[in-house]
Amino acid sequence: PQADEVPKVFSEFAAMVSSVSSSSSSTSSTTSSSSSNSLSASYEMFLTLLTTQLQTQNPLDPVDSTEFTSQLATYAQLEQQISTNEKLDTVLSSIDSLSFSSGVGYLGMTVEANSDTLAVDDGGSVDGSWKYALDSDASDVTLEIIDSDGNVVWSGSGDTASGSHDFTWDGKDSKGNAVGAGQYTLQVTATDSAGKTVDSSISITGTVTAVDSSSGSTVLEIGDTEVDLSDITRLA
Numbered sequence: 001p002q003a004d005e006v007p008k009v010f011s012e013f014a015a016m017v018s019s020v021s022s023s024s025s026s027t028s029s030t031t032s033s034s035s036s037n038s039l040s041a042s043y044e045m046f047l048t049l050l051t052t053q054l055q056t057q058n059p060l061d062p063v064d065s066t067e068f069t070s071q072l073a074t075y076a077q078l079e080q081q082i083s084t085n086e087k088l089d090t091v092l093s094s095i096d097s098l099s100f101s102s103g104v105g106y107l108g109m110t111v112e113a114n115s116d117t118l119a120v121d122d123g124g125s126v127d128g129s130w131k132y133a134l135d136s137d138a139s140d141v142t143l144e145i146i147d148s149d150g151n152v153v154w155s156g157s158g159d160t161a162s163g164s165h166d167f168t169w170d171g172k173d174s175k176g177n178a179v180g181a182g183q184y185t186l187q188v189t190a191t192d193s194a195g196k197t198v199d200s201s202i203s204i205t206g207t208v209t210a211v212d213s214s215s216g217s218t219v220l221e222i223g224d225t226e227v228d229l230s231d232i233t234r235l236a
Contacts (some may be wrong), residue, residue, distance in 0.1 A: 103211040103218040110236040116202040117185045119224035124178040127223035128206025129168040130186045135199040137162045138190040146185045
């Protein structure tokens with residue numbers, strides 16, 4: 001910008017930076033690094049404009065002291081926000097390390113998790129087993145195994161009593177043929193004597209074989225089945 005336009009450009013930029021700094025303070029942990037980079041870039045440009053404004057101001061008509069004080073306050077706020085975000089990144093890194101360490105403690109242990117999906121490996125073995133719980137007694141319970149394309153590969157009847165029930169699948173379809181490797185989901189449909197739906201919940205049980213945190217969150221691997229650490233409900 002021309003020398004006489006610098007104060008106006010600076011004021012507009014200062015307002016923008018103030019807005020960015022304010023929104024950054026409420027940024028989620030997953031984007032703190034990108035916010036820090038954005039603030040750092042704004043910080044450099046802010047400093048350049050501040051210096052240019054001082055160099056090009058009209059000695060006979062200098063920048064208003066109140067406005068200049070406000071600009072300095074914004075500058076200080078931006079500098080503080082950058083420092084805060086850098087510290088937040090350090091804290092988040094420590095939390096991720098702690099979460100991974102907690103996950104390692106599950107290796108080789110049998111766990112129960114809130115999930116309705118298990119994987120079948122190339123050898124036809126299912127990674128674990130299911131449990132389903134009925135909120136009340138039912139007169140009819142249908143269990144279905146559904147593949148990743150939404151096709152029902154196996155169906156059968158289940159226990160109708162209220163409470164928790166174990167269900168183990170042998171990895172074969174309704175005709176007795178081994179299914180292909182992939183993810184398979186259990187679906188439970190339960191009705192009472194009046195034909196009304198009985199609520200149910202599903203969980204899986206299996207042995208933890210690996211721990212992975214490459215995605216940013218700690219995931220436990222039960223064979224080829226992945227379960228978030230936060231979904232673990234009990235050690236079986």
